[in-house]
Amino acid sequence: MKYQRKTQDEYILLTDYGYGWEEEVxxxxxxxxxxxxxxxxxxxTAQIRIIKRRTPIKEKNx
Numbered sequence: 001m002k003y004q005r006k007t008q009d010e011y012i013l014l015t016d017y018g019y020g021w022e023e024e025v026x027x028x029x030x031x032x033x034x035x036x037x038x039x040x041x042x043x044x045t046a047q048i049r050i051i052k053r054r055t056p057i058k059e060k061n062x
Contacts, residue, residue, distance in 0.1 A: 007054040013037055015046040 011033035013025040024040070027033040030052075037048050 006057060008057050010053050010055050012051050012053055013040065014049040014051060015040065015044070016049075017044075017046045021049065 009028070011027050011030055012023050013027075013033055013036050014021045015024050016022070025033070025036050027036060030050075033050055037050060040046065040048055
């Protein structure tokens with residue numbers, strides 16, 4: 001039987017405008033979150049951080 005993952009990766013963009021870190025955007029791939037980070041860097045003065053979080057995959061009940 002083939003291994004089936006029980007979690008999926010979720011990338012989160014955090015910003016800090018001087019009041020603490022806040023979650024702004026979540027994406028499924030690192031490429032997409034890097035693109036969002038570039039957009040935030042061009043349009044704001046906030047500090048930016050990217051983190052990866054694993055979330056459980058929700059099973060479909062048929």
